[in-house]
Every structure is written in structure tokens, then in C-alpha cells.
Amino acid sequence: MARLNMVKALNLALAQEMERDRDVLILGEDVGVDGGVFRVTDDLQRTFGSQRVIDSPLAEAAIIGTAVGMALYGLKPVCEIQFSGFAFQCFHQVENHAARYRLRTQGRFHCQMVIRMPYGGGVRALEHHTESEEQFYAHIPGLKMVIPSGPRNARALLASAIRDPDPVVFFEAKALYHAAKEEVPDEPETFPIGKARVVSEGRDLTLVAYGAMARVALEAAEQVRAEDGAEAEVIDLLTISPLDRETIVRSVAKTGRAVVVHEAARSFGPGAEIAASIMEGAFLSLEAPVRRVTANDVAFVGFAREKAHVPDAARVVAAVRETLAF
Amino acid sequence: MPRTVLEPRFQVEYLSILDSDGNLDTALEPKLSDDELRALYRAMVLGRRLDERMVRLQRQGRIGTFAPIKGQEASQLGSVFTLRPTDWMVPSFRETAAMIRRGWPIEKLLLFFAGYLEGGQPAPDQHDLPVTIPVATQLPHAVGLAYAVQYRGDDAVVMVYFGDGATSEGDFHEALNFAGVWQVPVVFVCQNNQWAISVPLKKQTHSKTIAQKALAYGVPGLQVDGNDVLAVHAAAREAVDRARAGDGPTLIECVTYRLGVHTTADDPTKYRSEEEVRAWERKDPLTRFRAYLEKKTLLEDGLEQRVDADIAAAVARFEAMGPPDPLTLFDHLYAELPPHLAEQRAELERRLRAGAAPAAPAPETPPSATPMRGQRLTRR
Ligand SMILES: Cc1ncc(C[n+]2csc(CCOP(=O)(O)OP(=O)(O)O)c2C)c(N)n1
Numbered sequence: 001m002a003r004l005n006m007v008k009a010l011n012l013a014l015a016q017e018m019e020r021d022r023d024v025l026i027l028g029e030d031v032g033v034d035g036g037v038f039r040v041t042d043d044l045q046r047t048f049g050s051q052r053v054i055d056s057p058l059a060e061a062a063i064i065g066t067a068v069g070m071a072l073y074g075l076k077p078v079c080e081i082q083f084s085g086f087a088f089q090c091f092h093q094v095e096n097h098a099a100r101y102r103l104r105t106q107g108r109f110h111c112q113m114v115i116r117m118p119y120g121g122g123v124r125a126l127e128h129h130t131e132s133e134e135q136f137y138a139h140i141p142g143l144k145m146v147i148p149s150g151p152r153n154a155r156a157l158l159a160s161a162i163r164d165p166d167p168v169v170f171f172e173a174k175a176l177y178h179a180a181k182e183e184v185p186d187e188p189e190t191f192p193i194g195k196a197r198v199v200s201e202g203r204d205l206t207l208v209a210y211g212a213m214a215r216v217a218l219e220a221a222e223q224v225r226a227e228d229g230a231e232a233e234v235i236d237l238l239t240i241s242p243l244d245r246e247t248i249v250r251s252v253a254k255t256g257r258a259v260v261v262h263e264a265a266r267s268f269g270p271g272a273e274i275a276a277s278i279m280e281g282a283f284l285s286l287e288a289p290v291r292r293v294t295a296n297d298v299a300f301v302g303f304a305r306e307k308a309h310v311p312d313a314a315r316v317v318a319a320v321r322e323t324l325a326f
Numbered sequence: 327m328p329r330t331v332l333e334p335r336f337q338v339e340y341l342s343i344l345d346s347d348g349n350l351d352t353a354l355e356p357k358l359s360d361d362e363l364r365a366l367y368r369a370m371v372l373g374r375r376l377d378e379r380m381v382r383l384q385r386q387g388r389i390g391t392f393a394p395i396k397g398q399e400a401s402q403l404g405s406v407f408t409l410r411p412t413d414w415m416v417p418s419f420r421e422t423a424a425m426i427r428r429g430w431p432i433e434k435l436l437l438f439f440a441g442y443l444e445g446g447q448p449a450p451d452q453h454d455l456p457v458t459i460p461v462a463t464q465l466p467h468a469v470g471l472a473y474a475v476q477y478r479g480d481d482a483v484v485m486v487y488f489g490d491g492a493t494s495e496g497d498f499h500e501a502l503n504f505a506g507v508w509q510v511p512v513v514f515v516c517q518n519n520q521w522a523i524s525v526p527l528k529k530q531t532h533s534k535t536i537a538q539k540a541l542a543y544g545v546p547g548l549q550v551d552g553n554d555v556l557a558v559h560a561a562a563r564e565a566v567d568r569a570r571a572g573d574g575p576t577l578i579e580c581v582t583y584r585l586g587v588h589t590t591a592d593d594p595t596k597y598r599s600e601e602e603v604r605a606w607e608r609k610d611p612l613t614r615f616r617a618y619l620e621k622k623t624l625l626e627d628g629l630e631q632r633v634d635a636d637i638a639a640a641v642a643r644f645e646a647m648g649p650p651d652p653l654t655l656f657d658h659l660y661a662e663l664p665p666h667l668a669e670q671r672a673e674l675e676r677r678l679r680a681g682a683a684p685a686a687p688a689p690e691t692p693p694s695a696t697p698m699r700g701q702r703l704t705r706r
Pocket residue numbers: 420459460461462488489490491492493519521522523584588
């Protein structure tokens with residue numbers, strides 16, 4: 001056991017998976033000598049060499065496109081896109097190819113690859129460095145979309161993503177990179193992809209969140225417990241797609257009320273799919289409409305105004321109170 | 327400080343061995359055995375006659391939209407003939423002749439163009455990617471495959487096909503750049519057929535050649551007469567040997583012409599003249615190669631009839647195949663079927679059983695709106 005922040009935990013997962021499997025390669029901008037702009041790949045090139053930790057030319061489409069080719073051959077590339085705001089430059093390779101090769105070739109080829117990228121606000125950065133756009137990937141059949149919420153699950157989920165035979169888009173909340181340290185086991189650990197976790201039990205309301213918002217939801221749950229005596233059950237999705245509808249529906253069937261929290265824009269965001277799943281699976285248990293606490297439908301706001309945009313505990317508490325009072 | 331000229335200076339070579347008037351440069355003539363020459367010609371004849379047959383099948387509604395290859399047989403086959411089965415072939419969407427040479431059964435390709443994903447599945451031992459539709463996006467895949475070949479220390483070369491229009495896409499430039507930096511065993515084969523649907527080459531690029539685009543990436547680039555199968559073969563041989571020896575990538579620009587429609591949904595009279603097409607028909611790759619073989623007395627009697635019989639047999643096999651089960655639709659999205667897809671599969675199964683949704687074969691009534699010009703209902 002060591003107390004690690006999320007950066008170090010992710011680095012541990014990468015190092016152990018590369019140790020374990022010679023087919024695992026890292027590819028991206030500044031990932032080698034520099035160890036990545038957030039240092040997630042620190043020291044890996046020194047350990048595994050420049051054939052396995054590749055400082056690629058600066059071109060996202062070719063990073064993903066060549067990784068697709070490597071994966072078709074049987075390698076297991078882990079690509080880093082420096083910021084999720086720049087992943088549109090490779091979106092076609094993700095949607096047209098990484099996600100489809102298994103289907104297109106009816107199982108003859110598939111892309112076992114991971115596409116890591118930092119997302120979300122909280123680092124006082126410029127446009128394209130603060131957005132939360134997981135909905136684009138969650139919408140793509142053939143992809144899996146994972147967003148961890150802390151060092152231990154980040155490490156375990158990254159290891160699972162690397163071992164998963166399907167392509168996984170792996171979002172890392174920048175706000176969480178250095179936010180907290182957790183005990184992380186020394187031995188390799190994996191968490192199942194496609195399974196949400198109930199991180200705090202409760203009977204009055206279900207809070208669904210993920211990534212940096214999982215902590216915000218927990219904070220809100222603690223506040224309503226202390227101030228209102230209400231018990232919110234908090235679900236940390238961990239995997240956005242395929243969505244663990246079963247865990248969500250089971251919880252809402254018990255609580256009858258739900259609030260979904262995400263940092264992505266509201267319209268057509270994951271909250272809409274989660275609310276629809278609740279309608280389909282737990283309609284007769286509902287006591288109140290499902291609420292969404294999300295960013296505004298505004299492309300970007302500038303970090304100085306992030307507070308007015310990204311959900312915080314106070315907004316979640318307000319939504320929880322309204323839902324309980326409905 | 328004065329301006330100075332930086333080395334190296336670039337030059338682009340053009341290679342032609344057997345021209346459209348039948349003149350042969352014997353010094354450059356590739357050393358192909360009689361059997362190889364006969365096989366090459368047979369593949370070209372098959373490519374041409376299958377293409378013509380497929381256009382008819384499309385017009386009859388027996389297959390859907392496809393991109394004919396007529397006129398590009400030499401570019402495709404001269405190059406693909408330099409590959410071993412253990413090498414990799416990465417097509418775009420207009421490589422039917424090359425794909426057949428690589429072992430794709432004709433009936434499988436017909437199944438693919440009839441709209442069934444089963445037709446896009448390479449055989450287990452086949453080192454071929456399937457048809458890629460988004461222009462130029464397959465180029466980085468080829469570079470990644472080549473990286474993997476090199477990483478594993480395997481003896482293989484990757485050959486990737488694309489058109490002149492593809493060279494305007496970012497993926498073309500990114501792929502060439504990565505290949506140059508990584509020095510991986512990949513051969514880029516551009517079939518410059520002068521047109522990208524309705525856009526002529528001069529509106530596609532201001533460069534004098536496509537070959538020269540490689541030079542900016544530190545990659546050798548060569549232009550060849552793409553209707554001269556001997557020149558294409560010689561150029562590809564050189565590039566494949568270079569790649570196999572570990573000396574990195576090459577770009578070959580095959581100057582050729584699409585004699586037919588862009589796809590069966592296209593009407594080229596809208597954008598190009600009859601005279602232009604006729605001028606290129608005089609440079610037909612089959613005519614000159616046939617004359618060359620005739621001089622060598624290598625022409626086989628009854629070849630066309632045998633090829634037609636093979637095609638007819640393949641068409642019969644294709645039409646004898648039952649339509650695949652619609653429920654297999656969900657089978658290959660993920661390694662394991664996730665719950666939401668299991669649910670959607672069960673839903674479709676219920677619909678099919680209730681007869682609410684038309685099970686294959688498709689309904690006999692034509693669709694009210696044709697999806698693309700020239701497209702017909704596929705009757706299967
Ligand atoms: C990315 C992308 N954009 C547009 C299209 C539609 N499209 C299909 S083929 C084609 C022209 C391609 O021209 P070229 O690369 O010269 O190949 P050719 O068709 O001549 O073989 C276009 C625009 C496409 N398939 N993919």
C-alpha cells in the first residue's frame with residue numbers, strides 16, 4: 001500500500017501493465033522524455049524504451065489512426081491525447097475506425113486500445129482545456145467510456161481498460177489529478193468496466209455522478225444528511241458506457257427520487273440517458289421528476305467564471321432539497 | 327547574410343516501360359517469368375470483366391452501390407503482385423481487382439456490395455484490411471500496422487491504396503509524416519485517376535505531381551505510368567524491397583484514369599468530356615499489355631471465356647447464399663454483448679417473430695425515395 005495521488009496511481013497502472021504485457025505501448029505528444037504534460041507517463045520511457053513509449057509527431061488523427069493499425073496487428077496501444085479539447089482532430093479515427101473495426105470485420109479484427117485524455121475544469125486554463133465532453137464518446141456504439149473519480153479506482157480501471165478487448169476512452173478529471181491521495185495497493189488491481197459503485201447508501205434519494213462530480217455529489221449528500229437528516233444514496237458510475245442501468249434503477253426503485261450531476265452540458269448529455277433509463281426501469285417508483293445538475297449549454301465560459309458554470313455542492317444540495325420537497 | 331540554397335535539392339522521377347504505342351524499354355523491363363506474366367494478365371482480365379459484370383448486377387438491383395475500377399487494373403495489379411501473402415494489404419474502396427488477387431472470394435465481395443457485413447470479414451489467415459470508405463483514413467492504419475511489424479521484428483511489408491483526392495486529406499499528410507519519422511515498412515500507392523468524383527486533379531492540388539508530396543516528409547516519391555503494368559510492377563518491386571530491407575516507406579503515384587463512373591450512383595457526363603475519356607481509352611492498360619504478351623506468344627486461348635465462367639460461377643454461389651440472420655447484427659460490437667444490446671437484440675427478435683419488421687429478404691416493393699442517384703433496390 002502506498003498513498004498516491006491520481007497522477008501517480010495512473011502511472012503505476014501503466015508501468016505494471018507494460019511490465020505484464022510486452023504488447024502494451026504508449027503513444028502521444030510529449031509522453032516520453034517529458035512524461036506527459038501532467039506527468040502521468042513520467043519515467044516510463046526511461047524504463048521501457050522509446051519503442052514502447054513513443055513521443056509521436058504532433059497529430060491527433062495519426063496518433064489514433066496508427067494506434068488502430070497497431071491494435072489490428074495485435075498490439076495494445078495506450079494513446080494520450082494531451083487535452084480532450086483536441087480530440088476532435090482525431091474524432092473520425094475514434095468513431096469511424098477504433099469503435100467499428102470489430103463490427104466491420106465481423107470479429108476478425110478488433111481494436112484493443114485505450115485513449116486517455118484529461119478533461120474538465122479546475123486548472124485555470126484557456127479555452128479547449130476545461131471542457132467536459134464525454135457525451136460524444138458515450139454515444140458511440142463499440143466504444144467503452146470510463147471516467148474514474150479517485151486514485152484507487154483510476155489505477156484499477158486503467159488496468160482493466162488496457163486489458164479490455166474493446167476500445168476504451170478513458171477520461172481523467174484534471175481537477176482530481178492532485179486533489180487527494182488514497183491508499184493504492186502495490187499489487188495490480190482491476191475493477192470491472194460497466195459496473196457502477198454505490199459509494200454511500202441512503203433511502204431518500206439517489207444521486208448519480210462520476211468523475212470530478214462524484215466528489216461533489218458526496219459532499220452534497222453529507223451536507224443534506226447533516227443539515228436535513230435526509231439520506232442520499234450516491235452512485236459513482238465509473239463507466240459511462242455501457243451504462244450500468246441495473247444499479248441505477250435498483251437504487252431509484254428504492255429511493256423514488258433521483259438527481260443526476262455532470263460537468264457536461266445539459267442538452268443531450270449523459271443525464272438525459274440516465275433519466276430515460278430511470279423512466280424505463282423505475283417509473284412506478286418515482287415520487288418526483290428526475291433532476292439534472294449540469295453545466296450550462298454554453299460552449300465554454302473562461303476559467304474566471306467556472307463557478308457559474310460547473311456544478312458545485314451548493315447547487316446539488318439545492319436540487320436535492322427541491323426533489324425531496326416535490 | 328546572403329540567402330543560401332539548402333541541400334538536398336529534390337527531384338521527382340517518372341517511370342514508363344511499356345507505353346501506349348507498344349514501345350518497350352528493354353533495359354527497364356522487369357524480369358517476370360512467363361507464368362507471372364500470364365497470371366498478371368489473367369488478373370487484369372478478371373478485374374475488367376468482373377467490373378463490367380458488377381455494373382450490370384448493380385443496374386439489375388442484385389448488388390448495391392460500388393466503385394468500379396475500369397482503367398485502373400494495371401495500377402492495382404502491378405503493385406499488389408509484388409506482395410507475399412504474409413504482407414499486408416490496406417485498400418480504399420476501389421481495389422476490387424487487387425482484393426481478389428489477395429484472396430478475397432468474388433462471392434464475398436458481392437455479398438459486401440449487396441449490403442451484408444459478412445462480406446467484409448477477411449479470412450482468419452488473410453493479412454488484409456477490409457474496404458475503408460472515409461477517404462484517406464486507412465493510411466494511418468497502414469503506418470500503425472507497419473510499426474507493429476517492425477516492433478515485433480516480423481518480415482512483412484504493408485501496402486496501402488488511395489486516390490488523388492485522398493492526398494488533400496490531413497490523414498494522408500499525417501500518415502506520410504509518421505511513416506517518415508518512424509521509418510516503417512509501408513508502401514503508399516496513390517492511384518491518381520485524375521478525378522475525385524467531379525473534382526479534377528488541378529483543383530485538388532497545385533503541385534505538379536503527387537509523388538513530390540512525399541519528398542517534404544523525407545520519403546522517396548516516384549511517379550509511374552499507372553496504365554503500364556510493367557512500370558507499376560517495377561516501381562512497386564523497388565519500394566517493397568526497400569521496405570523489406572528496413573529502408574523505410576515510399577510513395578508511388580500511379581498516373582491512371584477512371585474510365586467508368588465514380589460509383590454506380592454517379593453520372594460523369596456532368597463534369598467531364600467524352601473526348602477526354604476517349605483519349606484515355608487509347609491508353610487502356612489491357613490493350614498494351616495484351617500486345618506485349620502477344621509478341622511473346624504468351625496469350626492463352628479462351629482466357630476471356632474461362633474468366634467469364636469463373637465469374638458466373640461466383641455470382642451463382644453468391645446468389646445461392648441465404649441472407650444472413652438479422653440477429654447477428656449485434657454480435658460483433660463488443661467482445662461480449664452488454665446488457666443494453668442484449669435487450670435490443672431480444673426486442674428485434676420479438677419483432678421478427680411477430681412479423682412486424684420485415685425479415686430478410688427485403689420487401690419486393692421499391693423504396694419510395696432512392697437513396698442515391700442510380701441506386702436500385704437490392705433484391706436479396
Ligand atoms: C472523408 C470522406 N469525405 C468524402 C467522402 C465522399 N467521397 C467518396 S469517394 C470521394 C472522392 C475520392 O477521390 P479519390 O481519392 O481521387 O479516389 P477515387 O474515387 O478517384 O478512387 C469522395 C469525395 C468520403 N468517402 N470520405
